Structures are given as structure tokens and as C-alpha cells.
Amino acid sequence: MGRLGPTEIILILVVIILLFGAKKLPDMARSLGKSARILKSEAKAMKSDENKSGTVPTDPPTASADADQPAPRTIQAAPGDVTSSRPVAEPTDSTKR
Numbered sequence: 001m002g003r004l005g006p007t008e009i010i011l012i013l014v015v016i017i018l019l020f021g022a023k024k025l026p027d028m029a030r031s032l033g034k035s036a037r038i039l040k041s042e043a044k045a046m047k048s049d050e051n052k053s054g055t056v057p058t059d060p061p062t063a064s065a066d067a068d069q070p071a072p073r074t075i076q077a078a079p080g081d082v083t084s085s086r087p088v089a090e091p092t093d094s095t096k097r
């Protein structure tokens with residue numbers, strides 16, 4: 001396989017524009033960038049959680065009255081994201097039908 005020249009790159013771009021349409025390409029690029037930011041922030045959070053969990057706690061954990069109900073999880077928005085963080089509704093057995 002040889003290297004791609006300018007003619008081949010232009011031809012590939014024209015085919016992409018014909019397949020997806022010029023109006024959808026900016027939306028696709030925006031959502032791809034948003035997904036990359038979220039992935040990067042999640043990887044960073046996992047790495048920081050790993051560093052925090054590597055330390056040994058000095059006090060053993062004690063059982064509390066809130067042990068039956070876990071704290072609600074929150075999805076943090078990535079930097080530059082237009083949406084704010086929001087709580088995650090997790091399915092429970094006590095949901096009303």
C-alpha cells in the first residue's frame with residue numbers, strides 16, 4: 001500500500017460528504033468530540049480512583065444506618081460540555097408500575 005496523496009484524500013472526503021450529507025457532518029464531528037472528552041474525563045477519574053484506593057485506610061469501615069440505601073451516583077459533565085451533571089436514575093424493585 002502506498003501513501004495517500006492529495007487526490008486520494010480529496011476523493012475520500014467527497015465520498016464521505018456524499019454519503020452523510022454536508023448538514024450532518026458538523027453534528028457528527030461535534031458528537032465525536034463530546035464523546036472523546038467524556039472518555040478522557042472518565043479515564044482520568046478511573047486513574048485517580050485507582051490512586052486513592054491504593055492507600056490503606058487507618059480506621060475500619062463501620063456499618064451505618066444508610067447502608068441499605070446507597071448514595072445516588074452522579075455523572076459529571078466533561079469540561080466544555082454544555083450539559084450539567086445529573087443524577088443517574090437506577091432501576092429498583094420498588095418502582096411503581
